[in-house]
Amino acid sequence: MAQSEQVMGNDQKWRAGRKYFLRSDRNSGIRMMAPALLVILLVTLFPILYSVVMSFSHVAITDNGFQIHLQGFKNYNILIHSGIYWHSVWFTIYYALVTVFVELVLGMLIALAIHNVERLKSVSLVVMLIPWSLITVISAEMWSYIYNGVYGVLNYVLISLHILSSPVTWTGHSVTAVISMMVADIWKTTPFVVIILLGGLQMISKEYYEAAYMDGANRWQVFWKITFPLLRGSIALAAMFRVLQAFGVFDLPYVLTGGGPGRATQSLAMLADQALFTNLHFGLGSSVAVSTVVMVLVICLLFLSAFRSLVEEGA
């Protein structure tokens, strides 16, 4: 006791808001946070700023390494007038919106099914975690074999069921290529959405349901008046994670379609990769990357403000 009083007695107090804290606690807190912070700042924040600088520059690759000359908005000017760039922007946006919307609807349906059945829950969880932990490249190879136009099993099944009369090269036409890519994405990530929504469902007290059924509500009303409002937090979280992930989509088109046919499935990340590492235009490629980051930031802020209003409503 005496020792600790002495320690605290010598310690200066530090005020934050209405509370007083020990200065030594704050200092050791900062010391314990510093290594993690330093790594994150050095490897993520600093490179992002470096990207911004490169996006305003002409980057020459010489024998002595990269030489960066600032040149103002030239790269962005090229982007704004490039149909290829806008195509990638729209493709990435509708790809993210469509896949995440389908995943949320399917995910909700399946989460409710698991919640209602109650058995098979632990088996389902294990099965769902397998696609979650699967290397995207592997799932892309798997789907490319399934979609194959000559010996793919999808054509075989559809022809056997008399849905198709002749085989289709699924990744060879722009519309079917986009749909094929979306299906592969939905297959891999719907389980993640189910797990998040299931976690939310389990937090809802059974009493609400009992009271609602007592009052004669039907199942449809119960879903829209109780389940859905109380799940909004989980839905928003799953949606945010997935939209942001879908915005950076790269592995799947790289393996499944190569961004094609033509540029039909060229996402922003694919376009930036091509500008950077195929054409070695580091300035232009960086401007594609930075513009993507700006879009992602806007999405984050939209979701966060939606979250805040959810919290303020007390939901």
Next chain:
Amino acid sequence: MKTKRQVIVGYVVLILFLVAILLPFYWMLVTSIKPDLEISAYPPTLFPHHWTFIHYATAFQQDNFGIYIRNSVIVAICSTFIVLALASMAGFAVARLPIPGKKTVLIALLIISVFPEIAVIAPLYVLLRDVNWLNSYQALIIPYSAFNMPFAVWILRNYFLEVPGALFEAAKMDGASVFQTFYRIFLPLTRPGLFAAAVFTFVASWTEFFMALVFNSSDTMRTIPVGIALFSGQYSEPYGTIFAGSVVSILPIVILVIIFRKWIVSGLTAGAVKG
């Protein structure tokens, strides 16, 4: 309040869903043991007529799949340990110690961690090239540690918050330093959080493709995803080899997931609950 019909519909939806998840895996597995002629046969044989393990032999002997596995294991394990060491300290600090503006810092970090990789790939490539670190383990270990750190700090913070604060005061009364309190008392109590953070980091490092493709493309430094994506055949896609390698690389992760499933799920949902 569940009617019989509700349960039956639930069963049907659930079983369809589980089958839909598992069928492609079945297809991959049987393809990996079919001879090449049968892999590209039409109509496809839903059950292999001939069995062969030649693709497994090709993956390991002709291609360097064994080396890819070694690279992936080294990179994923090192990243996981770095993340656990640094994120547990930071998570404890955020949860238990008075740091000005810590909530803002935490949210900012989380936002940065969900940025698409394309945001950092070009500058990191330039930097790695300047210090001659392209095609090295640290070229992947350092970025993987950084990208997975914020989420790990977040998960661990949630677990540290659940440990009663009185323990912190009590340890201090007994003369323990802040770090001793963290290491001796709090860390053992948050083992589930450590497991969850470890599995997340491991899986993310194991599956990452973009940086691995750009930074470590030389044949002996490839990780599994890059190795599989760059397997090339003489005439067509070597699906036999690709799927043999895939099956081998899926197995350890499936075992990991089965062992740690409880903590993975609670880690995934903890974010939603305490967000």
